[in-house]
Amino acid sequence: MAGKRKLILASGSPRRVELLRQVGLEADRLMPMDLDESPLKNEQPRSLARRLATDKAKAALDAIEDEADWKGSFILAADTVVAVGRRVLPKTEYSDEAIAALNLLSGRNHWVFTGVCLITPDRKVRQKVVESKVRFKRLSDSEINAYILSGEWRGKAGAYAIQGIAGSFVQKLVGSYPNVVGLPLYETVQLLAGEGMDVQARWPEG
Numbered sequence: 001m002a003g004k005r006k007l008i009l010a011s012g013s014p015r016r017v018e019l020l021r022q023v024g025l026e027a028d029r030l031m032p033m034d035l036d037e038s039p040l041k042n043e044q045p046r047s048l049a050r051r052l053a054t055d056k057a058k059a060a061l062d063a064i065e066d067e068a069d070w071k072g073s074f075i076l077a078a079d080t081v082v083a084v085g086r087r088v089l090p091k092t093e094y095s096d097e098a099i100a101a102l103n104l105l106s107g108r109n110h111w112v113f114t115g116v117c118l119i120t121p122d123r124k125v126r127q128k129v130v131e132s133k134v135r136f137k138r139l140s141d142s143e144i145n146a147y148i149l150s151g152e153w154r155g156k157a158g159a160y161a162i163q164g165i166a167g168s169f170v171q172k173l174v175g176s177y178p179n180v181v182g183l184p185l186y187e188t189v190q191l192l193a194g195e196g197m198d199v200q201a202r203w204p205e206g
């Protein structure tokens with residue numbers, strides 16, 4: 001019966017909705033979960049991505065506790081973390097922190113980790129962390145200033161969005177492009193299918 005279960009996306013991210021839709025999966029419900037996303041002391045970027053994805057999914061599970069119609073749903077959540085070495089870059093809110101982050105990324109490799117958590121209808125908790133290595137070209141001050149004016153860095157992990165102007169900063173990407181945007185598609189669909197979702201039955205007809 002898991003094939004017919006509903007899918008809750010524990011997210012408020014329009015990018016995650018769009019990425020799921022791209023592979024023929026429409027979430028039946030969106031549940032943005034507002035959590036404190038600060039890293040714990042000495043927490044590695046990969047562990048942070050896994051923990052936050054899991055906390056978002058579990059928070060959604062708690063929230064539907066009294067909703068009989070949604071109890072046996074799949075719950076999917078994700079969290080994307082940008083890191084240089086062990087250092088986690090913030091989701092930038094202010095231009096000075098965005099300038100600092102972009103200077104750090106300039107001419108270097110960094111890692112993007114996206115944690116994905118799936119809670120199954122029988123409440124098993126499945127997790128994956130997908131990593132991608134991204135190399136930015138060297139950014140001049142004038143490029144950084146112009147990028148700041150674009151506003152595309154606002155609220156973004158690592159102060160950039162690869163799906164926008166910053167796509168032109170990327171010299172090399174080893175891993176998964178949708179993972180950098182916010183949801184690794186191959187791994188997410190593997191997780192869902194592996195836990196009994198009839199993925200193809202959800203594909204739209206054209």
Ligand SMILES: Cc1cn([C@H]2C[C@H](O)[C@@H](COP(=O)(O)OP(=O)(O)OP(=O)(O)O)O2)c(=O)[nH]c1=O
Nearest residue numbers: 011012013079080155156157160161162180181
């Ligand atoms: C590196 C990178 C980050 N981002 C953004 C997406 C997110 O805003 C942010 C990662 O934050 P997340 O906490 O993973 O996601 P979110 O807060 O947007 O959504 P949710 O409700 O699911 O928690 O970085 C991009 O859009 N493109 C990129 O290339």
